[in-house]
Amino acid sequence: MVSVAILGAAGGIGQPLSLLMKLNTSVTKLNLYDIVNVPGVAADISHVATNAQVKSYLGPKELDEAVSGIDLAIIPAGVPRKPGMTRDDLFKINAGIVKTLVEAIASNSPRAMIAIISNPVNSTVPIAAEVLKAKGVFNPKRLFGVTTLDVVRASRFVRDIRSDIDATTLRVPVVGGHSGNTIVPLLSMASTPLEFDIKTIEELTQRIQFGGDEVVKAKDGAGSATLSMAYAGARFADSLIRAMSGETVVEPTFIALAADVEGANQIRELGAGELDFFAVPVELGKEGVRRIVPLPAESITEFERKAIAVASDALAVNISTGVSFAK
Numbered sequence: 001m002v003s004v005a006i007l008g009a010a011g012g013i014g015q016p017l018s019l020l021m022k023l024n025t026s027v028t029k030l031n032l033y034d035i036v037n038v039p040g041v042a043a044d045i046s047h048v049a050t051n052a053q054v055k056s057y058l059g060p061k062e063l064d065e066a067v068s069g070i071d072l073a074i075i076p077a078g079v080p081r082k083p084g085m086t087r088d089d090l091f092k093i094n095a096g097i098v099k100t101l102v103e104a105i106a107s108n109s110p111r112a113m114i115a116i117i118s119n120p121v122n123s124t125v126p127i128a129a130e131v132l133k134a135k136g137v138f139n140p141k142r143l144f145g146v147t148t149l150d151v152v153r154a155s156r157f158v159r160d161i162r163s164d165i166d167a168t169t170l171r172v173p174v175v176g177g178h179s180g181n182t183i184v185p186l187l188s189m190a191s192t193p194l195e196f197d198i199k200t201i202e203e204l205t206q207r208i209q210f211g212g213d214e215v216v217k218a219k220d221g222a223g224s225a226t227l228s229m230a231y232a233g234a235r236f237a238d239s240l241i242r243a244m245s246g247e248t249v250v251e252p253t254f255i256a257l258a259a260d261v262e263g264a265n266q267i268r269e270l271g272a273g274e275l276d277f278f279a280v281p282v283e284l285g286k287e288g289v290r291r292i293v294p295l296p297a298e299s300i301t302e303f304e305r306k307a308i309a310v311a312s313d314a315l316a317v318n319i320s321t322g323v324s325f326a327k
């Protein structure tokens with residue numbers, strides 16, 4: 001019995017994500033919002049034989065209604081990355097879009113969980129936090145940057161070089177942020193011991209950090225990852241919905257390291273230092289983040305520790321860019 005709004009539902013990510021959420025049998029209401037093309041997308045998806053009621057909302061005049069009475073908002077709205085653009089180049093356009101959408105959610109469904117896909121996540125999540133704070137409704141346990149694609153890529157890329165590994169069950173903790181060298185896969189803490197040599201670890205880390213570029217290049221001007229991102233976004237949303245109904249579920253996500261988030265101190269000691277946001281594996285429950293999953297500091301390698309230091313420096317800049325924009 002969950003009401004979900006997808007904002008940016010007519011886009012390359014939004015369409016397959018909307019379809020995947022229509023297939024989630026716990027979803028009873030699915031509000032699809034975009035500034036173009038959404039009536040057709042909604043009509044099309046509405047015929048899929050699940051119980052979710054699909055409704056279309058087109059343009060800013062219908063935004064408030066789209067986000068009223070919702071439990072979860074997923075935001076893939078924005079402009080995709082073109083060749084030669086970094087995720088950070090997208091910042092100015094997407095920052096404004098996310099700000100507007102989160103303001104509407106804060107006004108109409110202040111307790112909704114918010115999952116942000118719009119890049120650069122390292123900055124758009126801090127923007128959302130500032131908007132929610134300004135409206136007096138910020139709860140760090142209910143705001144998420146979707147980093148699931150990084151752990152999805154980590155599992156799949158390991159499988160590319162180790163055919164004995166099951167990509168569907170392997171879990172590699174990925175910490176830091178969601179852009180280039182802010183992404184730090186902790187291969188030493190994989191759910192199955194991998195025991196790679198240092199050269200393999202370096203190559204694999206590089207591939208996970210810049211995996212998005214493989215898609216941008218192959219799409220040759222047509223955009224960035226959409227189908228794998230929709231899969232990852234739906235996996236995160238499905239976990240959140242299961243958690244809302246009482247299950248305990250572990251997923252990676254980019255969250256605020258707020259004082260009342262259990263486990264935040266351990267992540268600071270691991271290398272997050274004074275940063276206000278970090279990607280971590282999180283245990284989700286009814287109210288959102290229940291606690292950060294402890295990562296054993298003693299098993300972290302020197303390579304990983306250095307990578308976290310590099311990530312943290314870059315992340316500090318991304319976060320403050322977001323906060324300054326919002327202010």
Ligand code: APR
Pocket residue numbers: 007008009010011012013014033034035036076077078079080081090094097117118119120223224225226229
């Ligand atoms: N409100 C709602 N939707 C918007 C707005 C807005 N103000 N501005 C743009 N959109 C919609 C577009 O109309 C489009 O349907 O967002 C959708 C974006 O879709 P695409 O252009 O196909 O982009 P996509 O590849 O889906 O990527 C979207 O996700 O991963 C990130 O970097 C990516 O930030 C980008 C976003």
